[in-house]
Amino acid sequence: MEEPVIVLETQxxxxxxxxxxxxxxxxxxxxxxxxxxxxxPSGCGKTTFVRTLNRLHQMTPGARATGTVLLEGxxxxxxxxxxxxxxxxxVFQRPNPFPTMTVYENVLAGYLLTGQRLPRQKAxxxxxxxxxxxxxxxxxxxxxxxxxxxLSGGQQQRLxxxxxxxxxxxxxxxxxxxxxxxxxxxxxxxxxxxxLTTEYSIIFVTHGLQQAARVxxxxxxxxxxxLVEFGETKRVFVGPQDKRTEDYLSGKYG
Amino acid sequence: xxxxxxxxxxxxxxxxxxxxxxxxxxxVALVTxxxxxxxxxxxxxxxxRAAFGLPFLWRSEWNPVTEKFGALPMxxxxxxxxxxxxxxxTPFALGIAIFLADYADRKLAEPIKxxxxxxxxxxxxxxxxxxxxxxxxxxxxxEVWFGKLVGSEALVASGTTGVGLLAAILLxxxxxxxxxxxxxxxxxxxxxxxxxxGALALGATKWDxxxxxxxxxxxxxxxxxxxLSLGRALGETMAVTMVIGNGMKMPTTLFDPANTxxxxxxxxxxxxxxxxxxxxxxxxALILFVIAIIINIVxxxxxRRGVQQ
Amino acid sequence: MTPRKLKNSVMxxxxxxxxxxxxxxxxxxxxxxxxxxxxxxxxxFFTKAPAPMGESGGGVFNAIVGTFLIxxxxxxxxxxxxxxxxxxxxxxxxxxxxxxxxxxxDALQGVPSIVIxxxxxxxxxxxxxSYSALSASIALAFMFVPTTTRVTEEVLNLVPSGLKEAAxxxxxxxxxxxxxxxIKTAAAGITSGLLxxxxxxxxxxxxxxxxxxxxxxxEWNMLRPMSALPLQIFIYAGSPYPALQQQAxxxxxxxxxxxxxxxxxxxxxxARVLRVKA
Ligand SMILES: Nc1ncnc2c1ncn2[C@@H]1O[C@H](COP(=O)(O)OP(=O)(O)OP(=O)(O)O)[C@@H](O)[C@H]1O
Ligand SMILES: [Mg+2]
Numbered sequence: 075m076e077e078p079v080i081v082l083e084t085q086x087x088x089x090x091x092x093x094x095x096x097x098x099x100x101x102x103x104x105x106x107x108x109x110x111x112x113x114x115p116s117g118c119g120k121t122t123f124v125r126t127l128n129r130l131h132q133m134t135p136g137a138r139a140t141g142t143v144l145l146e147g148x149x150x151x152x153x154x155x156x157x158x159x160x161x162x163x164x165v166f167q168r169p170n171p172f173p174t175m176t177v178y179e180n181v182l183a184g185y186l187l188t189g190q191r192l193p194r195q196k197a198x199x200x201x202x203x204x205x206x207x208x209x210x211x212x213x214x215x216x217x218x219x220x221x222x223x224x225l226s227g228g229q230q231q232r233l234x235x236x237x238x239x240x241x242x243x244x245x246x247x248x249x250x251x252x253x254x255x256x257x258x259x260x261x262x263x264x265x266x267x268x269x270l271t272t273e274y275s276i277i278f279v280t281h282g283l284q285q286a287a288r289v290x291x292x293x294x295x296x297x298x299x300x301l302v303e304f305g306e307t308k309r310v311f312v313g314p315q316d317k318r319t320e321d322y323l324s325g326k327y328g
Numbered sequence: 329x330x331x332x333x334x335x336x337x338x339x340x341x342x343x344x345x346x347x348x349x350x351x352x353x354x355x356v357a358l359v360t361x362x363x364x365x366x367x368x369x370x371x372x373x374x375x376x377r378a379a380f381g382l383p384f385l386w387r388s389e390w391n392p393v394t395e396k397f398g399a400l401p402m403x404x405x406x407x408x409x410x411x412x413x414x415x416x417x418t419p420f421a422l423g424i425a426i427f428l429a430d431y432a433d434r435k436l437a438e439p440i441k442x443x444x445x446x447x448x449x450x451x452x453x454x455x456x457x458x459x460x461x462x463x464x465x466x467x468x469x470x471e472v473w474f475g476k477l478v479g480s481e482a483l484v485a486s487g488t489t490g491v492g493l494l495a496a497i498l499l500x501x502x503x504x505x506x507x508x509x510x511x512x513x514x515x516x517x518x519x520x521x522x523x524x525x526g527a528l529a530l531g532a533t534k535w536d537x538x539x540x541x542x543x544x545x546x547x548x549x550x551x552x553x554x555x556l557s558l559g560r561a562l563g564e565t566m567a568v569t570m571v572i573g574n575g576m577k578m579p580t581t582l583f584d585p586a587n588t589x590x591x592x593x594x595x596x597x598x599x600x601x602x603x604x605x606x607x608x609x610x611x612x613a614l615i616l617f618v619i620a621i622i623i624n625i626v627x628x629x630x631x632r633r634g635v636q637q
Numbered sequence: 638m639t640p641r642k643l644k645n646s647v648m649x650x651x652x653x654x655x656x657x658x659x660x661x662x663x664x665x666x667x668x669x670x671x672x673x674x675x676x677x678x679x680x681x682f683f684t685k686a687p688a689p690m691g692e693s694g695g696g697v698f699n700a701i702v703g704t705f706l707i708x709x710x711x712x713x714x715x716x717x718x719x720x721x722x723x724x725x726x727x728x729x730x731x732x733x734x735x736x737x738x739x740x741x742x743d744a745l746q747g748v749p750s751i752v753i754x755x756x757x758x759x760x761x762x763x764x765x766x767s768y769s770a771l772s773a774s775i776a777l778a779f780m781f782v783p784t785t786t787r788v789t790e791e792v793l794n795l796v797p798s799g800l801k802e803a804a805x806x807x808x809x810x811x812x813x814x815x816x817x818x819x820i821k822t823a824a825a826g827i828t829s830g831l832l833x834x835x836x837x838x839x840x841x842x843x844x845x846x847x848x849x850x851x852x853x854x855x856e857w858n859m860l861r862p863m864s865a866l867p868l869q870i871f872i873y874a875g876s877p878y879p880a881l882q883q884q885a886x887x888x889x890x891x892x893x894x895x896x897x898x899x900x901x902x903x904x905x906x907x908a909r910v911l912r913v914k915a
Contacts, residue, residue, distance in 0.1 A: 128806055135731045156340075160808035170799040174821040187809035187817055189340040234803070241807060340810050347812030351728070354721035355738045358786060361779065362741055365748070365756055372759040423655030431652060440656060447663045449900055451840025452750070453867045454889045457874045458666050461673075461882070502662055509659070533645035556747070563749025565843040566867075570874060590751040590843075597755070597847055613755040617748060624747035625740060 078105035081245050081275040082127065082162075087141035089122050089131060089299075096122045100141070100301045102294055104245070107271050111286040111307065112279045114296035115322065120279045123296065124247045127277075128162040129155050146244060160188065163238030163246040163274075168254045169230035171222030171237070177214050180222035180233055181205060184241040204240045207273075208232040208266060228259025235266070239274060246270070248278045252285070264289050283323065287311055295319045362621065369614040375607030384611060390576045390587075392596070397608035399589070399615060401578045406588040406616075408493060408579070409568060410561040413500030414508075418554060421505055425512035429519075430538060441510070448506035456570030459499040464490035464571055467498065471583050491573035494582045496591075499567050504557045511553035515546040515634065549634030552627050559623035563616060565590040589616040667893075674890025677883040683891075686855050693880055697888050699855045700869040703770065704895070706857070707849060707865055708839045710774035715781030716831060722782065723789025724815055730794075739790070745783035750843035753779050758847035770856070770863035773849035777838045784837065788830030792823040829906035836899035840892060842867035866892040 082104040089097035096119045104110050112120045125131035126139045129150075143150045150158045171180045181201045185192055192200070201218070205211040210232045214225065222233055231251055238246050252260040267276060267289050280286050286293055286307065293310050295303040295318075303310060303319045314320040376384060380397060387398020424444070428437045468490025519542050527537040543550075573585025574595040587595065589612045600606045681696045688695030722738060729735035757776030762768055796819045804814040820827065845851075850862040851872060866888050873885035 130802060130806060133802075133805065156337075156808045156810060158808075159806055164803075164806040166799060166803060166806075168799060170797070170803045172800060172803070172818060172822075174818075174824075183804070184807040184809075187804050187807055187813045189336045189343070189813065191336065237803075237807070340813065344810045344812045347815070350717075350721045351725035354718045354786075355725040355734070357718055358722045358738055358745070358782065359741045361745060361782075364760075365752070368756055368760050369752075372755075372763075420655040420658060423652040424659050427652040427656040431649065432656070440660065443660060443663050445900070446897070447659070447666075449836060449840075449896060450666070451842070451867055451892060451896065453840070453842040453870050453874075454670065454893065455666075457870055457885055457889050458669055460874055462665075462669055502666075505659060505662075533641055535645040535648040536641065538648075559747050563747070563752070565749060565751040566871060570871070590749055593751050593755060594843060594846060597758075610755055610759065613752045617752045620747050620749055620752070621744045624744045627747075628740065628743045 078108065080104065081106040081146060083144040084127070085142040085144070087123070087126055087139060087143070089119070089126050089139040090137065091122075091134065092136040095299065097126070097139070097299045100296075100299075102301055102304055104275060104277060105292055106275045107273075108291040109267050109271055109276045109278050109289055110292040110294060111290035112277060112294050112296060113281075113283070113286050113322075116281070118296045119299040120296055121249055122299075124164070124249055124277055124279055127245075127247060128159050128164055130164070156188070160184070160241055161244050163241060163243035165231070165234050165238050165246065165248045165251045167250045169227055169234055171225070171230050171233050173221065173223045175222055176219045177222050177225065177233060178218040181236050181240050183237050200240055204236045207239060207270065208236045209262065210236060226259075228255050228262060231255060231259065231263060232266070235263070235270075239270065243274065245275045245277065248276060250279050250281060253281065260285075295322065297322070365617060366614075369610055369617060373607045373610035373614055375603040376611040377607075379604050380608070384608070385615075388578045390592075392576075392600070392605055395602060395604050397604065399608075399612055401576070402587050402589045402592045402612055403615070405493065405572070405579060405586040406562050406590070408582075408586075409496045409500055409572070409588055410558055412493075412497035412582075413504055413561045414554060414558050416497065416501040417505045417508060417557070421508040421512055421557075422550075424505075424509040425516055426538060426542075428509075428513050429516035430524075430534065430542070441513075444506040444510055448510065452503070452564060452566040453570075455499060455503050456567040459495060459567055459571040460491075463499055464495050466490070467492075467495045474583075489573065489585070491571055492575070492583050492585045493572065493579055496568045496572040496586075496588070497582070499571055500561050500564055503564060503567060504561050507560055508553055508557035511556060512546070512550055515549035515553065516542065519545045546634070549631055552631035552634055555623060555627035555630060559620055559627060562588075562623070563590055563620050565594050569594040589613075670886065670889050670893055673883070673886035674893075675887075677887045678890070682884070682887055687853050697864075697866065697869050697884065697891070699852060700864040700866045700888065701891070702855055702857065703849065703852075703863040703865040704839055704867070704892070706859065707770050707773050707777065707845070707863065708835055710771065710859060711777035711781055711838055712831065712835050714774060715778035715785060715834075718778070719782040719785025719834075720789050720827070722786040724793065724820075726786065727790045727793035727819075728811065728815065739787075742783040742786040745779070746787070748780075750780065750841055751846075753777075754844040754847050757844055762848055767860070768848060768850035768862040769860050770849050771859040773845045773863070773865070774859070776844040776848050777841060780838055780841065780844065781834050784834040785831060788834070789827055792826035792830060793819050795826065796822045825906045825909055829903040832899050832903035832906070836896045836903070839899065840867055840896055842871050846871075866895075 080103045084100055084102050087097055087100040088095065100123060112123065114120055122131055127143055131137050131139055145161060172183055175183060178201055179186060181204050182197055202211060205214065210229060213229060225233060252263055270276060278290060290307045293307045294301055297318050303314060303316045314323055384399055386400050388400040389396050389398050390401055428440060471490060523541050524537045527541045568588055569591040572587060572591050575585030575587060579586040593609050593612055597609050600609055681694055683696060684698050685696035686699045726735045726739050753776050757772050761772035761775055765772065800818055800822060801814050804818045845865055845868050849865055849868065851864045851868050852862045856863045870885045870888045873881040876882060
C-alpha cells in the first residue's frame with residue numbers, strides 16, 4: 075500500500091489537567107488532504123488531543139502538555155504559537171460566530187483579529203470564494219452585512235468553517251462540529267468535507283461510528299487517553315487489530 | 329512555511345506589549361493606592377502623634393481651644409451610630425429580602441428591587457438634607473415628649489434641637505437598609521429551590537422552610553452582608569455630619585450632640601489651622617481608613633466562604 | 638390554627654410589612670425632594686450663579702457646570718485605570734496577584750468618602766498649594782477606579798469562553814482577543830457600569846469639601862476652586878437663610894434627576910445586553 079503524504083505528525087504527546095494525566099504518549103501521523111476521524115468513548119481525550127495540536131489546551135490554567143508536534147515537518151514548538159494557529163484552523167462543537175461582527179467580517183475574522191489589512195477587492199474576493207467553498211454563498215449573499223449570529227445554526231457552523239479556511243490553513247481541526255446541529259445541517263456539513271479535502275487536510279472528532287464511517291478516510295481510535303488504533307477507515311471498521319477497538323465497534327462501550 | 333514576521337505581525341506585537349504593560353500598570357497602581365493612602369495619611373498626621381502619641385486613641389478630651397485632642401469621643405460616636413443603625417435596620421433588611429425572595433412574585437418584586445436600587449443610589453448629602461429638615465424636627469419632638477415622660481428637665485430644655493446621636497442612628501439605619509437588603513437578597517436567591525421544596529413537601533409551612541432551610545443556608549453570607557453594611561455605616565459622612573450636631577464632648581445619652589470620626593473631619597477640617605489640630609483630624613481619617621479596610625476585607629472573606637459552601 | 642400555622646402567618650405579615658415600610662420611607666423622601674425641590678425652581682436657578690451676599694435670587698449654574706466638569710474629568714481619568722485593572726483581573730483569573738488586585742479593589746470601594754477627601758487634600762491640594770477642581774476629579778477617580786475594575790471584570794467574565802477560544806484559534810494575540818472580541822462583546826455592559834459609577838461619584842460631597850472647595854462664580858478652569866451640586870446642597874442646607882435652604886432643595890432635586898438619568902441609561906443598556914444574550 076502506498077504511503078500517504080503526512081501533513082502533521084505527533085510524537086509522544088502527553089497532556090495533563092493539573093495532576094490528572096489525560097493523554098499518554100500519543101504518536102500519530104495525519105495524512106495530507108484526507109479526513110482523519112478521531113473516535114473513542116466520551117472523556118477519552120479526543121478534544122484534549124486536538125487542542126494540544128494548536129496549543130489551545132495549554133491556555134487552560136493548570137493544563138500542560140509535552141511531546142512534539144511536527145507540522146509539515148517543522149517542529150511547532152520552534153514557531154510562534156500565533157503562527158501555529160494561523161496554519162491550523164479549528165471549528166468548535168457549538169457554532170460560535172462573533173456576535174459583534176457581520177457575516178462578511180466573520181469570514182475575514184482571522185485577518186481582522188491578527189491585524190492584517192486587506193485591500194477591499196482582495197477582501198471581497200476572499201469572502202466570496204470562501205463562502206462558495208462552504209456552500210453558503212447563495213444563501214447569505216444578500217445577508218453579508220447582517221450579524222453573523224442572525225443565521226441559522228447550521229449556517230452559523232458553516233460560517234465558522236469559512237472563517238477557519240479563509241486563513242488558508244494546512245490543517246483544519248473539527249471538534250464534533252455537528253453535535254449541536256439538526257440532521258439536515260449535519261449531512262450538509264458531512265458532504266462538504268470531501269470537497270474541502272482537495273485543498274485542506276482535516277481532523278474530525280466524532281462520537282458517531284456511522285459518521286466516522288461516512289466521512290473519514292482514516293480513523294484514529296482513542297481510549298483512556300491512549301491512541302489504540304490508527305488506520306484506513308475501511309480497514310479498521312472491517313478488521314480492527316486491537317481488541318478494544320473491536321469491542322467499541324461492536325457497541326460494548328458507550 | 330515559517331515566514332519572516334511581517335509588518336502587521338510586528339504591529340500586533342507592539343500592541344501586545346503595550347496592552348500587557350497597561351494591564352500590569354493598572355493592576356499595580358490599584359494595589360499601590362492602598363499603600364499610598366496609608367503612607368500619606370500617616371505622614372500628614374505626624375504632628376498629632378508627636379503631641380499625643382498612642383494615648384490619642386483613648387483620651388476623651390477633644391478641645392480645639394486648648395489644643396488637646398483625643399479620639400475616644402469620635403470612636404464611641406462612630407461605634408454607637410454604626411452598630412445602632414445596624415441593629416435597627418437588620419430586621420427590616422432581612423424582612424425585605426425574605427419578602428422579595430419568597431413571597432413577592434416577579435411583577436411585584438421587580439419594581440421593589442428597582443426602588444431599593446433607587447434609594448441606595450441617592451447621594452448621602454440628600455439624605456442629610458432630608459434628615460436635617462424632616463427627621464431632626466421629628467426627633468426633637470420625640471425628645472421633648474420623652475423628656476416629659478421620664479421627667480427629665482434637662483432633656484426637655486436641651487433636647488429641643490433634635491440633632492444628635494439618635495437622629496444620626498435613624499438616618500443611617502435608613503441609608504444602609506437598601507444596601508444590606510439587596511446583599512442579603514442576593515444570597516437568598518442562590519439557595520437551591522429543591523431544598524425549600526423538599527421541606528415544603530414534608531409538610532412544613534412556608535415559614536418553617538425559610539427558618540429551617542433557607543436561613544441556615546445563607547447564614548455566612550448574611551453575616552458578610554451585615555459586616556459590609558456596618559463598614560458602610562461607620563464611614564458614612566455627609567448625612568451624619570448634617571444631623572449629629574458636631575458635639576465635642578463624650579456623649580452620655582442618645583440625645584447628645586456628638587461626632588463620628590467622619591463627621592468630626594467634615595465639620596472641623598476647614599476650621600483647623602494649627603498643625604496639631606489638622607494632624608489630629610487626619611489621624612482620625614487614618615483610624616477610619618484602617619477600620620474600613622479591615623472590615624471590608626473581613627466581609628469579603630466571609631462572603632466568599634459563604635458562596636463556596 | 639396551630640401555633641406553627643399562626644407563626645407562619647405572622648411572619649408572612651411581618652416581612653410584607655417591612656417591604657411596605659421601605660416603600661413608605663422611600664416615597665416620603667422622594668416626595669419631599671420633589672415637592673420642595675420643584676416649588677422654588679425657576680429659570681434663573683439653572684442659568685445664574687449665586688446672587689451676591691445679601692441679595693435675593695440667583696441660581697446654581699456654577700454648581701451644575703462644576704458637577705459636570707468634575708464628574709466627567711474624574712471618569713476620564715479613572716476609566717483607563719479601572720478598565721485595564723479589570724481586564725488584568727479577568728485575564729489572570731486564578732493567579733494569586735489577580736486575587737490580591739481584586740481584594741484591593743473591593744477594599745478601596747469601602748474606603749469612606751471623607752478619607753478620600755482628606756487624601757485628596759494632603760496628596761494634591763497641599764502639593765499644588767491650591768484648591769482646585771482637578772484635585773477633586775482625581776480624588777473622585779480614586780472612587781471611580783475600583784468600581785470600574787470590578788464591573789469590567791464581571792462583565793468580561795460573562796463573555797462566552799467559546800468566543801475567545803475561536804479568536805485564539807485564528808491566531809489572534811491576547812490584546813486583539815480582549816479588544817476586538819471581549820471588550821466589543823461586553824461593550825454595553827461596560828458602558829453601563831461606567832454610567833453607574835458616574836452616577837455614584839456625581840453625588841459625592843465629602844471628597845470635594847477640601848479639594849474643589851466651592852466657588853460662587855461660574856468656573857470653567859479645572860485648576861481653580863469650583864462648586865458642585867452636592868457641595869452647594871451641603872453649604873445651603875447649613876445656611877440660616879430660608880431662601881438658600883430652598884435652593885438646597887431645588888439643587889437636590891436637580892441632582893437626583895441627573896443621577897436617575899445616569900442610572901436609567903445604565904439600566905437600559907444592561908437590558909439590551911441581556912436581550913442580546915437571550
Ligand atoms: N478543563 C478541564 N479541567 C480538568 N479536567 C478536564 C477539563 N476538560 C476536560 N477534562 C477531563 O479530561 C478528560 C478528557 O476530556 P476531553 O474533553 O478531551 O474528552 P473527549 O474525548 O473530548 O470527550 P467528549 O466525547 O465527551 O467530548 C476527561 O476525563 C475530562 O473530565
Ligand atoms: Mg470533546
